[in-house]
Amino acid sequence: MPSETDLRSVILTGDRTTGPLHLGHYVGSLRNRVALQYQHKQYLLLADTQALTDNAHDPEKVRRNVMEVTLHYLGVGIDPTISTICVQSALPALAELTMLYLNFVTVARLERNPTIKDEIQARGFGRDIPAGFLCYPVGQAADITGFKATIVPVGEDQAPLIEQTNEIVRRLNRQTSKSVLPEARALIPAIGRLPGVDGKAKMSKSQGNAILLSASDEEIKEAVNQMYTDPDHLRISDPGRVEGNVVFTYLDAFDEDREAIAELKAHYRRGGLGDMVLKRRLISVLQTLLAPIRERRLTLAQDRDYLMDVLQTGARIGREITEATKEEVMDALGTFRLDLRS
Amino acid sequence: MPSETDLRSVILTGDRTTGPLHLGHYVGSLRNRVALQYQHKQYLLLADTQALTDNAHDPEKVRRNVMEVTLHYLGVGIDPTISTICVQSALPALAELTMLYLNFVTVARLERNPTIKDEIQARGFGRDIPAGFLCYPVGQAADITGFKATIVPVGEDQAPLIEQTNEIVRRLNRQTSKSVLPEARALIPAIGRLPGVDGKAKMSKSQGNAILLSASDEEIKEAVNQMYTDPDHLRISDPGRVEGNVVFTYLDAFDEDREAIAELKAHYRRGGLGDMVLKRRLISVLQTLLAPIRERRLTLAQDRDYLMDVLQTGARIGREITEATKEEVMDALGTFRLDLRS
Structure with a gap:
C-alpha cells in the first residue's frame, strides 16, 4: 500500500x-x-x-x-x-x-x-x-x-x-x-x-573572491565594482566581450529578465555600453536577492x-x-x- | 576521592x-x-x-x-x-x-x-x-x-x-x-x-595442527600421539633431544610438576626414555586440564x-x-x- x-x-x-x-x-x-x-x-x-x-x-x-x-x-x-x-x-x-x-x-x-x-x-x-x-x-x-x-x-x-x-x-x-x-x-x-569575482574558475572564501550570502549591501557593491569584465574594453564606445566577462556571467545566473540581458549583451558587443551601467544593475539584483536571506538569517540567529x-x-x-x-x-x-x- | x-x-x-x-x-x-x-x-x-x-x-x-x-x-x-x-x-x-x-x-x-x-x-x-x-x-x-x-x-x-x-x-x-x-x-x-602439534611455530585451526579447547579426550589422545618429537630418537635407548621437541614444550607449558619434568628431560637426554611414556603423561595432563573447561562450556551452551x-x-x-x-x-x-x- x-x-x-x-x-x-x-x-x-x-x-x-x-x-x-x-x-x-x-x-x-x-x-x-x-x-x-x-x-x-x-x-x-x-x-x-x-x-x-x-x-x-x-x-x-x-x-x-x-x-x-x-x-x-x-x-x-x-x-x-x-x-x-x-x-x-x-x-x-x-x-x-x-x-x-x-x-x-x-x-x-x-x-x-x-x-x-x-x-x-x-x-x-x-x-x-x-x-x-x-x-x-x-x-x-x-x-x-x-x-x-x-x-x-x-x-x-x-x-x-x-x-x-x-x-x-x-x-x-x-x-x-x-x-x-x-x-x-x-x-x-x-x-x-559560478566563477569568483576575480574571474577565477572557483569562488572560494579563502581566495577572497567570494560574495558571501551574509554580505551587506555595501559589501556587495564593493565586490561587484571590483569585478573582472573585459580588460580590453577601455572606452565606453569600444566593443566589449561578453564571454568570460564575470558581470555577464553573474547577470546570466541571477537576473531573471532574460530579454533585457540579451539586449545588454548585444549593446555591449557593438560598443557604447559602459561597465558601470552593468555593474549597477548587478548590484541591484544581488542586493535584492540577498537582503531577505540576510534578514532571515539575522533574525533566526537570535532564536x-x-x-x-x-x-x-x-x-x-x-x-x-x-x-x-x-x-x-x-x-x-x-x-x-x-x-x-x- | x-x-x-x-x-x-x-x-x-x-x-x-x-x-x-x-x-x-x-x-x-x-x-x-x-x-x-x-x-x-x-x-x-x-x-x-x-x-x-x-x-x-x-x-x-x-x-x-x-x-x-x-x-x-x-x-x-x-x-x-x-x-x-x-x-x-x-x-x-x-x-x-x-x-x-x-x-x-x-x-x-x-x-x-x-x-x-x-x-x-x-x-x-x-x-x-x-x-x-x-x-x-x-x-x-x-x-x-x-x-x-x-x-x-x-x-x-x-x-x-x-x-x-x-x-x-x-x-x-x-x-x-x-x-x-x-x-x-x-x-x-x-x-x-605455543607451537602446533606438528612442530610449526604457530598453532592454527586452519593448519590442522591445533588442539581446540573443546577437544574430547579421544581427540587430545590422537593429537598428542601424532606430536612431533625428535626425529633422530629412533630407539628408546638412544639419547633424545629436548629442544624443539613439542611434547616437552607442551609439558613445560602445562605440567605443573616442574621437578618431575626436569628429571624426565635428563632421562630423555641420556637415553632410555621412550616417547610413549612422555606422550601418555601429556595426554593425561591435557585431559585433566580440558575436561572441566569442556564440561562447563557444554553446560553453558545450553543456557x-x-x-x-x-x-x-x-x-x-x-x-x-x-x-x-x-x-x-x-x-x-x-x-x-x-x-x-x-
Missing part, C-alpha cells in the same frame, strides 16, 4: 561545515534544494564528521560552521518541516556503516578515485594523506546509502564519488543476494560553477532555541532512518546482533 | 571472533586473563567488527564465533561478574572514535606498520588490501582508548599496534593541551607462542538466556564507558555536540 510519499525520490545533499556559504553555493546547490524540497524527500547533511577529514587540526572551525551553515540553509528558504537537516556527527550508524564498507573497498581503489586524486593535490597533502581523507568517499557511501538516497546532487567533479557508492551497493547486494540498498544517481546542475530544536528534530529523524538501514544491512549480511532494547 | 577500584589498572584484551580457541590461546592469553581479572579491571572485547576487516566475505563465520568465543571465555574461568565481556559491534562509540582517529594518522604511517605488513603478506592480499584491513590498527586504538586501558596483553608481534595507539594518544593530548587519553603499554606474556544476559550486561557497561570517552575526546577537541537526551 504505497503512500504518496513513497512515490517521491529520496535526495541526500549537504555541505562540509568548514565555512560560510556564498553565491557559488547558492547557484550550484542551495537554490535547487529549495525547489527540490517540494518535489522529493530531501535530507540535508551538515557534514561535520567529513569536514574533519581535512580539518582535524581545527575542529573549532568545523564546530562553529555547523550553526553557520544551518542559518544559511534556513535563510535561503530551506523549510525544516519539509527538508530534514541532520548533523552528521549525531548519527553514529553512519560511522558504523563506514567501518563496514571499508572492508568492501580496496586501498588501491580509493587511491584511483579521480576526485580524491585532485583534492589530495589541491590540499598539498603529498605523501602525508590522512587516512580519514583517503577513506572519505566510503563515508559518503555510508551517508548516501544510510538514507537510501537515490538522487545525489553534486558538482560534475564529484560524480566519481557516486560511482564508488554504487560499487559498494552492488557488492553488498550481490553478497547478500538481496536488494538491501538502492543505487544512487548523480544530479548535476544545469548551470555550471537559539528554535535552531537547536531544528537540529535535534532532524537528528532524531536521521538517527531512526540510518539506524534502520544499518540494521537491515547487518541482518542481510548475517552479522552478530545484540538486542539492547529490553 | 579515589575509590579502591581507581588504583587498579585497566586492561583491554580480547579476540577476533573468527574461530574456536585452542591451547595456543590458552597459554598465550586466556590463562593470564583468568589470573589478571582478580588484580585489575579487565575488559574482554569480542572483536567481531575487526574480524570483518579480513572476513567481509564470510560474516556468518564471524557471527557464529561470537558465542563460541564467549563460551570459551566462560569455560576457562573468566568470571563475567568481575571481567566485562563486550561485543565490539554493540559499541558504536568505537566506530565513531575510529573515524575521528583516522584523521590523525597518515596512509603512509599505516603502510609502514610492521604488523600490518606481515599480515598483508600472510593473507596474500597483494595490492587488493581492503581499506578496513589497512585501518584496523586505528580501530584498535579506538578500542584501547575507548576503555582508557593502560595495559594491553599482546603477542610480541603486535607491540607495534600499541605504539600506533600511543602516537594517536600523544597527538590528541598535544592538540587539546589536555591529558584526555592515557597511553597504554603492551603486556607481553613470559611464555612464548542461552544466561549467555545473552552476559553479553547484554557487558555491552551496556561497555557502551557507557566508550560513550563517555568519546564525549570527553570530542569535548576536548571542541567538535559540535548535539544533546539528544531531552
Whole structure:
C-alpha cells in the first residue's frame, strides 16, 4: 500500500561545515534544494564528521560552521518541516556503516578515485594523506546509502564519488543476494560553477573572491565594482566581450529578465555600453536577492532555541532512518546482533 | 576521592571472533586473563567488527564465533561478574572514535606498520588490501582508548599496534593541551607462542595442527600421539633431544610438576626414555586440564538466556564507558555536540 510519499525520490545533499556559504553555493546547490524540497524527500547533511577529514587540526572551525551553515540553509528558504537537516556527527550508524564498507573497498581503489586524486593535490597533502581523507568517499557511501538516497546532487567533479557508492551497493547486494540498498544517481546542475569575482574558475572564501550570502549591501557593491569584465574594453564606445566577462556571467545566473540581458549583451558587443551601467544593475539584483536571506538569517540567529530544536528534530529523524538501514544491512549480511532494547 | 577500584589498572584484551580457541590461546592469553581479572579491571572485547576487516566475505563465520568465543571465555574461568565481556559491534562509540582517529594518522604511517605488513603478506592480499584491513590498527586504538586501558596483553608481534595507539594518544593530548587519553603499554606474556602439534611455530585451526579447547579426550589422545618429537630418537635407548621437541614444550607449558619434568628431560637426554611414556603423561595432563573447561562450556551452551544476559550486561557497561570517552575526546577537541537526551 504505497503512500504518496513513497512515490517521491529520496535526495541526500549537504555541505562540509568548514565555512560560510556564498553565491557559488547558492547557484550550484542551495537554490535547487529549495525547489527540490517540494518535489522529493530531501535530507540535508551538515557534514561535520567529513569536514574533519581535512580539518582535524581545527575542529573549532568545523564546530562553529555547523550553526553557520544551518542559518544559511534556513535563510535561503530551506523549510525544516519539509527538508530534514541532520548533523552528521549525531548519527553514529553512519560511522558504523563506514567501518563496514571499508572492508568492501580496496586501498588501491580509493587511491584511483579521480576526485580524491585532485583534492589530495589541491590540499598539498603529498605523501602525508590522512587516512580519514583517503577513506572519505566510503563515508559518503555510508551517508548516501544510510538514507537510501537515490538522487545525489553534486558538482560534475564529484560524480566519481557516486560511482564508488554504487560499487559498494552492488557488492553488498550481490553478497547478500538481496536488494538491501538502492543505487544512487548523480544530479548535476544545469548551470555550471559560478566563477569568483576575480574571474577565477572557483569562488572560494579563502581566495577572497567570494560574495558571501551574509554580505551587506555595501559589501556587495564593493565586490561587484571590483569585478573582472573585459580588460580590453577601455572606452565606453569600444566593443566589449561578453564571454568570460564575470558581470555577464553573474547577470546570466541571477537576473531573471532574460530579454533585457540579451539586449545588454548585444549593446555591449557593438560598443557604447559602459561597465558601470552593468555593474549597477548587478548590484541591484544581488542586493535584492540577498537582503531577505540576510534578514532571515539575522533574525533566526537570535532564536537559539528554535535552531537547536531544528537540529535535534532532524537528528532524531536521521538517527531512526540510518539506524534502520544499518540494521537491515547487518541482518542481510548475517552479522552478530545484540538486542539492547529490553 | 579515589575509590579502591581507581588504583587498579585497566586492561583491554580480547579476540577476533573468527574461530574456536585452542591451547595456543590458552597459554598465550586466556590463562593470564583468568589470573589478571582478580588484580585489575579487565575488559574482554569480542572483536567481531575487526574480524570483518579480513572476513567481509564470510560474516556468518564471524557471527557464529561470537558465542563460541564467549563460551570459551566462560569455560576457562573468566568470571563475567568481575571481567566485562563486550561485543565490539554493540559499541558504536568505537566506530565513531575510529573515524575521528583516522584523521590523525597518515596512509603512509599505516603502510609502514610492521604488523600490518606481515599480515598483508600472510593473507596474500597483494595490492587488493581492503581499506578496513589497512585501518584496523586505528580501530584498535579506538578500542584501547575507548576503555582508557593502560595495559594491553599482546603477542610480541603486535607491540607495534600499541605504539600506533600511543602516537594517536600523544597527538590528541598535544592538540587539546589536555591529558584526555592515557597511553597504554603492551603486556607481553613470559611464555612464548605455543607451537602446533606438528612442530610449526604457530598453532592454527586452519593448519590442522591445533588442539581446540573443546577437544574430547579421544581427540587430545590422537593429537598428542601424532606430536612431533625428535626425529633422530629412533630407539628408546638412544639419547633424545629436548629442544624443539613439542611434547616437552607442551609439558613445560602445562605440567605443573616442574621437578618431575626436569628429571624426565635428563632421562630423555641420556637415553632410555621412550616417547610413549612422555606422550601418555601429556595426554593425561591435557585431559585433566580440558575436561572441566569442556564440561562447563557444554553446560553453558545450553543456557542461552544466561549467555545473552552476559553479553547484554557487558555491552551496556561497555557502551557507557566508550560513550563517555568519546564525549570527553570530542569535548576536548571542541567538535559540535548535539544533546539528544531531552
